[in-house]
Amino acid sequence: MKMYEYQSFQESDKKVLMFYHLWHGCFTESAVNIDIHAPRNITRTIKENRDALNNEDILGPYISYHYWGEPLFGYYDLAKDEYVIRKHAQMLTDGGVDGIVIDYSNYMGGRGKAYTKNELTNLLETYLKMREEGNRTPDVAIMCTWSAEEGARAANDFYEDFYTKDKYYDLWFKWEGKPLILVHPQKISYELKDFFTTRRPYPFLTPVDEENAWPWLSLYPQKCGYTKDNPKEVVSVGIAQNWSDSLDFFSARDEKGHFITRGRSWSSKGHKLLKDPTSSLYESHKGANFNECFERAIELDPNVIFVTGFNEWIAARFKNVPSWARMSKDTTPPFGAFCDAFTTEFSRDIEPTREEELKDSFYLMLVENVRRYKRVESKTDIIVPIRIEIDGNFEDWDGVENEYHDDVNDIANRHAQGIGRHVYVNTTGRNDFKLMKVAYDNDYIFFFCETVSDITPYTDENWMNLLLHVSFDRPHWEGYNFIVNRTGVRNNHTTLEKSLGGFNWEVVDDKIPYRVKGNKLELAIKRNVLGVCDKDIDFMFKWCDNIKYEDILNFYTDGDTAPNGRFNFRFCTKEVQT
Numbered sequence: 001m002k003m004y005e006y007q008s009f010q011e012s013d014k015k016v017l018m019f020y021h022l023w024h025g026c027f028t029e030s031a032v033n034i035d036i037h038a039p040r041n042i043t044r045t046i047k048e049n050r051d052a053l054n055n056e057d058i059l060g061p062y063i064s065y066h067y068w069g070e071p072l073f074g075y076y077d078l079a080k081d082e083y084v085i086r087k088h089a090q091m092l093t094d095g096g097v098d099g100i101v102i103d104y105s106n107y108m109g110g111r112g113k114a115y116t117k118n119e120l121t122n123l124l125e126t127y128l129k130m131r132e133e134g135n136r137t138p139d140v141a142i143m144c145t146w147s148a149e150e151g152a153r154a155a156n157d158f159y160e161d162f163y164t165k166d167k168y169y170d171l172w173f174k175w176e177g178k179p180l181i182l183v184h185p186q187k188i189s190y191e192l193k194d195f196f197t198t199r200r201p202y203p204f205l206t207p208v209d210e211e212n213a214w215p216w217l218s219l220y221p222q223k224c225g226y227t228k229d230n231p232k233e234v235v236s237v238g239i240a241q242n243w244s245d246s247l248d249f250f251s252a253r254d255e256k257g258h259f260i261t262r263g264r265s266w267s268s269k270g271h272k273l274l275k276d277p278t279s280s281l282y283e284s285h286k287g288a289n290f291n292e293c294f295e296r297a298i299e300l301d302p303n304v305i306f307v308t309g310f311n312e313w314i315a316a317r318f319k320n321v322p323s324w325a326r327m328s329k330d331t332t333p334p335f336g337a338f339c340d341a342f343t344t345e346f347s348r349d350i351e352p353t354r355e356e357e358l359k360d361s362f363y364l365m366l367v368e369n370v371r372r373y374k375r376v377e378s379k380t381d382i383i384v385p386i387r388i389e390i391d392g393n394f395e396d397w398d399g400v401e402n403e404y405h406d407d408v409n410d411i412a413n414r415h416a417q418g419i420g421r422h423v424y425v426n427t428t429g430r431n432d433f434k435l436m437k438v439a440y441d442n443d444y445i446f447f448f449c450e451t452v453s454d455i456t457p458y459t460d461e462n463w464m465n466l467l468l469h470v471s472f473d474r475p476h477w478e479g480y481n482f483i484v485n486r487t488g489v490r491n492n493h494t495t496l497e498k499s500l501g502g503f504n505w506e507v508v509d510d511k512i513p514y515r516v517k518g519n520k521l522e523l524a525i526k527r528n529v530l531g532v533c534d535k536d537i538d539f540m541f542k543w544c545d546n547i548k549y550e551d552i553l554n555f556y557t558d559g560d561t562a563p564n565g566r567f568n569f570r571f572c573t574k575e576v577q578t
Contacts, residue, residue: 003469003479003540004364006404006567007376009096014374017141017173018092018350019216019309020100022119024419025077027314029113031064032420039075039314039419040066043343043355046278046335053277056334065314068341072352072360072553075419079118083414083426085126087556088311088351089137090407091363094564096370099139099173101182101216101306105201108145109153117161124162127171133409139173143182143216146203152187159192175199182214199225199234205243217308217348219243220268220293224302234304235297237369239290239348239362240264242340249325250315250346251277251338263345264362267292277343284345285361294369305373307366311351315341352553359553360566380572386439388446390524392515397437397448397522404436404569406543406562408452426558431455431464431545433562434519438571440537444524445571449543449562451519458489462546462559464521469540469568470530475501478552480542482530484512484523496525503549536574542567 031038040060045052052058060066067075076084092100107114127137142158144151162168163179172179175197182201185193192198202213207223214225218236225234241262242250254260258273265271267288272281297305318337325339341347344357352360370376381402388396411429418424437448447466455464466484474481477499486505488495494512497505514523527533546559556565563569 001472001479002364004367004567005378005540005570006094006563007371007378009093009374009376012374013303015098015304016096016370016373017099017101017304017306018097018138019143019307019312020088020102021309021312022078022102022116022123023106023114024075024314025079025119026113026116028065028419031060031066035060035064038064039422040064041068041070042066042338042341043069043278046276046343053333053335056336059317059335062317062319062336065316066338067313068315068338068343068347068349069313069353069355069358071311071313071349072354072556074424075422076416076424077119077418079116079122081414081416081418081424082122082126083412083416083424085123086130086410089127089130090135090410090564091351091556092138092310093136094567095363095367096374096376097138097307097366099141100310101141101143101173103309103312104142104154104158105145105203107154108150109157111157111161115157120162124168124171128167130409131170135407135409137171140171141173141180141182143201144184146184146201148184148186151183151201152189152192155181155183155188155192155196159195163195182216185212205241205247214306216306217241218293219262220289221296222293222300224300230303232300232302234306235300235302236306236308237290237293237297238308239287239350240266240346241289241348242346247324249318249321249337249339250342251333251335252325253333259346261346262289264289264347265345277346279345280357282345285358287362287365290362290365291369294365294373298369298373305370307350309348309350312341312347312349313351315339352556354553360556364566378570378572380574383440383571383573385441387441387444388439388448388522388524390446390513390515390522392517392522394448394517394520394522397439400437400439400448402437402571404438404562406433406436406560407564408432408434410564411560412546412558428546428558430460430559433543433545433560436543436562436569438541438569440527440573443527445527445530445532445537446524447522447541449521454519455516455521458485458491458494458516460546462486462544462548463489465544465547466523467542467544468530470532474531475499477501477503477549482508484525494523496529536572538570538572538574540568540570542569 144154178197181196185198200213215236244260264284265282315338350362413429414426432452435450439446467480468482496509543562
């Protein structure tokens with residue numbers, strides 16, 4: 001168990017790029033048209049039907065796209081779902097990701113279906129709106145297909161339809177002073193060569209074989225992509241790799257039925273060979289492969305770490321495996337063959353999932369590793385004790401300089417068509433957190449919260465909860481020892497409860513003074529009740545509104561939290577040792 005402190009990322013010469021996909025609606029369209037059960041979830045199908053590996057008829061039609069698992073935000077279509085685009089942007093920037101690299105390796109030019117123009121337009125327009133609101137988004141780059149001729153056609157399409165529009169210019173990820181595009185440079189026009197910084201997308205998982213090539217996915221131990229003047233320009237970090245003795249399908253088995261590619265649990269120090277691709281024995285959630293690859297990248301210390309990836313999710317079910325895959329040497333098993341995604345173990349997405357084995361574990365690993373790479377450290381300001389009167393005046397808060405800010409316009413508000421029969425509606429957004437403060441004196445800890453609009457009545461369900469983490473040595477729920485406003489809220493007084501272990505609470509003070517006026521709230525808690533009586537104070541806190549606590553993942557999806565997701569603000573009056 002660990003509490004994740006929210007930390008802002010300052011401008012740095014170390015960049016993190018994330019492989020990103022827009023293709024879900026476009027590429028699953030044919031599956032939805034021919035299969036009433038689409039979208040299919042491979043992991044759950046195998047778990048629920050133990051004959052699925054031996055029966056040709058249990059999974060969906062051949063060539064149709066299947067999901068390895070269910071994304072946290074459901075089976076979304078990014079052409080139609082601004083809510084998910086916003087959530088992704090927020091999560092990525094909170095995690096220290098500087099830019100996304102959109103996968104167009106399957107697009108050969110000509111503006112066909114794989115162009116996903118509607119999806120890309122929706123993403124760029126949403127990013128523009130977010131930045132106009134004062135919120136952050138990643139920058140954007142595109143990776144074209146591998147071949148010189150088809151890559152040039154694709155790059156020209158993107159240039160004409162998107163890059164020539166001035167309004168998008170600030171959204172592009174810049175490298176060497178110009179927008180970066182990953183494309184084979186041989187066939188592109190002089191106009192594009194002048195506009196872009198180009199790097200060749202390297203299609204193989206082995207070390208790059210020439211300068212100015214960027215690997216999108218590499219085998220451990222990785223080596224750097226390099227230029228004439230820079231031997232350490234970029235290193236790829238993968239979650240997992242579809243590789244056995246050679247490039248392979250993630251679903252590949254040996255002659256004894258063991259699954260043999262480098263899944264999430266693979267490590268150079270040892271790995272399991274199992275016959276059940278959904279087995280909990282893999283301990284996929286520990287991310288041995290990802291952490292080992294990231295450790296290697298930090299050791300190499302390049303200018304850019306390119307992580308694969310965030311939200312690929314789908315793969316087609318093949319029957320006749322292409323000749324380049326090792327699996328083609330074996331008889332194709334009844335369940336078929338899946339190249340780039342298969343199950344929880346044999347997949348490479350960081351985006352949180354509804355699959356119990358993983359949840360948000362890989363996102364939290366990303367956060368930790370990016371902070372190590374960028375050498376982000378906790379910082380504290382000098383905080384002078386001050387007494388706050390809980391009277392609804394709020395003027396005494398003007399003397400409190402330490403502030404905590406939350407993204408605005410990010411309350412949950414969603415009504416979108418997903419893949420197939422799925423429609424997603426979320427109206428839990430209510431109070432939109434904006435600004436928080438904390439103060440203290442010898443006897444009390446004081447809390448201040450400001451929202452975008454007037455705070456709703458205290459009679460609302462799950463209203464303006466304040467969660468506090470003091471120590472893991474005390475009973476807690478997900479690290480939180482105390483909660484305010486869960487129950488016993490009335491006019492001008494509320495209730496503080498402590499965890500008895502898990503989501504079981506006991507009242508410790510039912511006379512917590514608070515006041516609300518307009519869009520501001522203040523309250524005070526006795527220090528001795530919290531057990532923070534030492535001279536130096538150090539705790540974490542989180543504001544939540546309209547969150548149902550049966551699932552910690554609701555912090556990402558519902559209502560509003562400050563800070564976002566699983567992060568917490570830290571109040572500390574001592575020098576932090578990192």
